[in-house]
Amino acid sequence: MSARRSAACSALLAIGLAAAGSFGARAAADPSSESSASPSASGPKQMIVPLGGKSFKNMAAPVLGADELNAPVLDYYAPIGSADGAETTVEGEGKTTTTLSSDVNFEVDSANLTPRAREVLDGLVSKWRKKKPKEISITGHTDSVADDDHNQKLSEDRAKAVRSYVAPKVSGVSIEVEGKGEKEPAASETNEDGSPNEAGKAANRRVVIVSK
Structure with a gap:
């Protein structure tokens, strides 16, 4: 250097x-x-x-002070579903909502329960026996493929089929049944380009069970 x-x-x-x-x-x-x-x-x-x-x-x-650390926490209830899509359950706000996929739990255009549906419903009954709900509501829904009258009847028959299966297994519980047909869709049945949305139709074919 x-x-x-x-x-x-x-x-x-x-x-x-x-x-x-x-x-x-x-x-x-x-x-x-x-x-x-x-x-x-x-x-x-x-x-x-x-x-x-x-x-x-x-x-x-x-x-952060104590006031900031004690800020309220918003409730979020994540759905829990079976691997085959047979049922999805959401728990919270003092009730449990179980949605049955009609494509898995019923025969096509029928109110006949499949063997998989009986497994799902037996699981629900087992939970209800451990902690009996005060009331249960069962509501059937369909897609809009057929006419209104057909869909209305099918939704009612599927809801009644579920009640007929679970009612004898859970005594002393009020069970209400209702059919909504295609009136309360959970998803759009048409894509943005106007083509049929098959996934949306499948989501609308369902039976909703609420216990509380």
């Missing part, structure tokens, strides 16, 4: 040490300065860091 280059490096080092010493002296002389290590009774804390003879302020995030 040349003598000139060595002298320049020494000069820069001296300037840096002098700036650091000046910063430390100011902090020690003025305890109320923003760089003081003593915690402030209120408000966010600040630091002053020397950088090339200048300073910048880095404000720390404020600490």
Whole structure:
């Protein structure tokens, strides 16, 4: 390293040490300065860091108080469904809502329960025996493929089929049955381009069981 280059490096080092010493002296002389290590009774804390003879302020995030930490938590009830889509259950607000897929639990265009439906309903009955609900409502729904009268009757018959299966297994519980036909769809049956939405139709073919 040349003598000139060595002298320049020494000069820069001296300037840096002098700036650091000046910063430390100011902090020690003025305890109320923003760089003081003593915690402030209120408000966010600040630091002053020397950088090339200048300073910048880095404000720390404020600490949350008890009121902020005790903010109310919103209830969110996540649905729990079976792997084959036979049923989906949502629990909360003092009730349990179980939605049966008609495509899995009933024969096509029929109110006859499938073997899988009996498994699902037996599972519900087992839960009701452990904690008996005060009342149960069963509501049938269909898609809009057939005419209104046909869909209305099919929705009622499917709801009644569910009641006929579970009622003898759970005594002393009021069970209401209703059919909505195609009047209360859960999903659109038409895509944006006007084509049929088969997934939407499948979602509308259902029986909803609410126990509370």
